[in-house]
Amino acid sequence: MNILGKSLIMLKKYPLCNHCLGRQFALLGYGMENYERGRMIKTILTMEAHMLALSKNKKGIRNLKILATNGFFETAKEILHRMKKRIPSHAPKTCFLCEDRFKIVDELVKRALYELKDYEYTNFLVGIQLPVLVEEREDEFKAEFEVCHGEDIRNEFGRIIGKRIAEHHGKSVEYKRPEVVLLINPVTEEVKLQVNPLYVAGRYRKMVRGIPQSKWLCSHCRGKGCKNCSWTGKMYSESVEEIIEKPFLDFTNGVKASFHASGREDIDARMLGNGRPFVIEIKKSMKRFLDLEKLEKAVNAYAEGKVEVSNLRFASKDVVRKVKKAESAQKEYRVIIEFETKVTAKNLHLIEEKLTKVLIKQRTPMRVLHRRADLTREKYIYEVKIKKLSPKKAEMKIRCEGGLYVKELVNGDEGRTKPSVSEILKGKVAPIELDVLNVIMKD
Numbered sequence: 001m002n003i004l005g006k007s008l009i010m011l012k013k014y015p016l017c018n019h020c021l022g023r024q025f026a027l028l029g030y031g032m033e034n035y036e037r038g039r040m041i042k043t044i045l046t047m048e049a050h051m052l053a054l055s056k057n058k059k060g061i062r063n064l065k066i067l068a069t070n071g072f073f074e075t076a077k078e079i080l081h082r083m084k085k086r087i088p089s090h091a092p093k094t095c096f097l098c099e100d101r102f103k104i105v106d107e108l109v110k111r112a113l114y115e116l117k118d119y120e121y122t123n124f125l126v127g128i129q130l131p132v133l134v135e136e137r138e139d140e141f142k143a144e145f146e147v148c149h150g151e152d153i154r155n156e157f158g159r160i161i162g163k164r165i166a167e168h169h170g171k172s173v174e175y176k177r178p179e180v181v182l183l184i185n186p187v188t189e190e191v192k193l194q195v196n197p198l199y200v201a202g203r204y205r206k207m208v209r210g211i212p213q214s215k216w217l218c219s220h221c222r223g224k225g226c227k228n229c230s231w232t233g234k235m236y237s238e239s240v241e242e243i244i245e246k247p248f249l250d251f252t253n254g255v256k257a258s259f260h261a262s263g264r265e266d267i268d269a270r271m272l273g274n275g276r277p278f279v280i281e282i283k284k285s286m287k288r289f290l291d292l293e294k295l296e297k298a299v300n301a302y303a304e305g306k307v308e309v310s311n312l313r314f315a316s317k318d319v320v321r322k323v324k325k326a327e328s329a330q331k332e333y334r335v336i337i338e339f340e341t342k343v344t345a346k347n348l349h350l351i352e353e354k355l356t357k358v359l360i361k362q363r364t365p366m367r368v369l370h371r372r373a374d375l376t377r378e379k380y381i382y383e384v385k386i387k388k389l390s391p392k393k394a395e396m397k398i399r400c401e402g403g404l405y406v407k408e409l410v411n412g413d414e415g416r417t418k419p420s421v422s423e424i425l426k427g428k429v430a431p432i433e434l435d436v437l438n439v440i441m442k443d
């Protein structure tokens with residue numbers, strides 16, 4: 001059956017607005033919207049009916065009445081009026097498929113723009129939510145009339161609202177990774193804004209000892225605040241994470257930040273060299289057009305003497321996964337070790353030899369057993385270099401696979417780490433100072 005014949009049968013049975021009639025033929029023709037299709041179909045049907053009416057064919061008036069009532073078509077009403085024919089008084093008021101929801105698109109767009117007004121963004125996506133009933137009704141309608149070139153109502157709402165928002169602010173629609181998502185329900189008229197996180201990657205250095213990488217909750221009160229933690233809820237008053245987050249939140253007006261890094265150093269170890277890769281995730285960031293150089297300066301001024309960030313750049317969610325995976329990236333450490341008795345050059349040489357290009361078997365250190373599973377890990381050491389500092393002290397530099405517990409490599413952890421400096425020298429050896437010199441990884 002042709003388009004006009006099919007349309008007339010649809011209109012005979014159901015009241016349909018221009019959008020909803022045109023949508024049944026959405027895949028036919030390009031560069032026009034469904035309401036234009038619907039309007040054109042109704043125009044031709046009206047003209048044909050007018051022609052029939054003028055030649056006294058009863059079908060003419062009958063069809064004009066259908067178009068004036070179920071078609072809500074003004075021209076048909078006008079013709080009937082001029083021909084002095086009555087328009088049925090029981091005429092339907094709303095479209096069977098959309099319940100006239102396309103009429104409130106302007107209002108929905110206005111509300112969406114209002115929700116967006118405080119946020120910086122370059123792209124967005126519109127998600128349409130509809131009651132199941134509305135979608136099922138259209139599915140049944142399509143089945144009843146064997147519609148095969150139509151699109152669904154959700155698509156049309158999404159496209160026309162998206163177009164309007166894009167035109168208004170010169171933004172673009174992004175399907176894969178939108179910065180903001182508008183969830184719009186044309187039936188309940190709900191408009192919700194979902195702001196996707198902003199990610200910034202960089203590297204941090206920690207120049208002092210005694211600061212943990214992440215916020216550490218008080219073990220007595222679990223963060224509520226008690227006598228033991230002077231009502232701060234924390235074991236340590238500050239952390240690398242908190243120091244970096246503060247200026248970030250100030251700059252972005254974000255609600256919350258999450259800090260992701262490639263592994264972590266001990267509280268008493270410094271993180272030197274090029275620093276450790278991290279990604280900071282800002283939730284509900286109002287600002288996205290950031291001057292990262294300025295932000296870097298602000299973080300470094302705020303964290304002065306303690307922490308330093310560098311190489312800040314915009315990132316995506318995938319970078320978080322990459323950074324976390326890189327926990328096992330090669331690392332370089334520097335540790336000052338102390339021997340019980342005077343150490344000889346021969347002994348130092350022996351340590352270098354026995355710990356270079358060797359696989360270390362390491363059971364979870366006793367000091368972290370309370371929070372980590374008791375496992376045996378194997379970590380490779382590429383190179384160890386030792387320099388004597390005093391009769392009982394030496395500086396040891398280690399380049400190894402990430403995740404090696406360096407303190408235990410020195411003291412042997414009562415035989416849980418093998419081989420170890422302590423084991424090689426058959427005596428007590430203690431790690432005094434530890435620094436991470438480098439995290440070897442491409443940014």
Ligand SMILES: [Zn+2]
Pocket residue numbers: 016017018019020021095096097098099100101102
């Ligand atoms: Zn409609």
Ligand SMILES: [Zn+2]
Pocket residue numbers: 218219220221222223224225226227228229230231232233234
């Ligand atoms: Zn506490």
